[in-house]
Amino acid sequence: MFLNDDISPPGGSESITSDDLQSTFLSPSPEDAEDTTLDFDLDALETPASGSRARSGSGAGSLPGPDQFGLGVLEREDVVDSEGTRWRCFTTGDPPQESRVNMSVLEPYLRVLSHGGYYGDGEDDIIVFSSCYLPENSLENYQYVMDNLFRFVIGTLELMVAENYVIVYLCAGGQKEKLPGIGWLKECYTTIDRRLRKNLKGFYVVHPTWYIKIVVTIIKPFISSKFSRKLQFVNTLQELSLFIPTECNFLIISFFSYQNISLCIYCSSPCRLPVSG
Numbered sequence: 001m002f003l004n005d006d007i008s009p010p011g012g013s014e015s016i017t018s019d020d021l022q023s024t025f026l027s028p029s030p031e032d033a034e035d036t037t038l039d040f041d042l043d044a045l046e047t048p049a050s051g052s053r054a055r056s057g058s059g060a061g062s063l064p065g066p067d068q069f070g071l072g073v074l075e076r077e078d079v080v081d082s083e084g085t086r087w088r089c090f091t092t093g094d095p096p097q098e099s100r101v102n103m104s105v106l107e108p109y110l111r112v113l114s115h116g117g118y119y120g121d122g123e124d125d126i127i128v129f130s131s132c133y134l135p136e137n138s139l140e141n142y143q144y145v146m147d148n149l150f151r152f153v154i155g156t157l158e159l160m161v162a163e164n165y166v167i168v169y170l171c172a173g174g175q176k177e178k179l180p181g182i183g184w185l186k187e188c189y190t191t192i193d194r195r196l197r198k199n200l201k202g203f204y205v206v207h208p209t210w211y212i213k214i215v216v217t218i219i220k221p222f223i224s225s226k227f228s229r230k231l232q233f234v235n236t237l238q239e240l241s242l243f244i245p246t247e248c249n250f251l252i253i254s255f256f257s258y259q260n261i262s263l264c265i266y267c268s269s270p271c272r273l274p275v276s277g
Contacts, residue, residue, distance in 0.1 A: 090155025
């Protein structure tokens with residue numbers, strides 16, 4: 001998917017206003033950088049430095065298919081009830097506990113979690129969390145959707161990750177209305193199996209907005225100091241490349257501008273494209 005610098009509405013009959021774009025894609029803006037009204041200490045959060053780059057060997061490879069993680073087999077084992085609702089069972093935790101996930105209600109949001117290939121020696125996983133695919137909190141059954149999404153994320157993460165891994169949290173395109181609540185984030189962290197906590201080598205928040213920084217600052221007291229050291233704000237893809245190979249094919253990142261508003265689009269793709277910015 002390529003995007004041109006000039007944006008013209010279909011048919012030329014309507015115009016796109018800057019307010020429309022700002023409300024849809026909340027990439028970092030000069031206003032965010034100049035906002036001095038926040039009372040939160042964000043200086044303690046690390047940003048990438050050249051001295052701590054991850055190994056970026058040939059393991060970027062091709063985008064793995066679902067069957068490499070048993071996800072394709074798992075989908076075929078989903079159970080459909082008499083009302084046509086599709087259910088999936090996950091076994092997670094220690095001691096193991098089984099949970100059922102309503103896959104039908106999650107259908108529009110399944111792309112929130114994806115496997116982004118490999119880094120390092122080719123065996124370390126890149127897990128991509130895309131905030132633009134989260135449900136809006138104005139959804140009528142929002143709590144029910146988030147409860148199922150929580151179980152889906154935890155269960156799928158355990159299936160995806162074999163050894164060491166990093167999480168790339170993509171903020172661009174995510175609205176404030178799609179930001180999960182503090183309680184949801186805290187529950188995710190406390191429910192993750194000890195193996196997954198131990199093997200997590202980095203959590204990179206890409207193109208963070210000011211309210212993402214606030215949320216991260218608020219939840220820091222609830223997380224361990226070890227996890228805090230793994231948490232990084234990443235302002236550009238060039239900074240991200242200090243940690244993982246951004247030339248790998250887990251996403252295409254296209255930039256364009258309209259009326260001085262910088263936007264960023266993330267798309268899954270099996271193709272290799274040069275990435276900058």
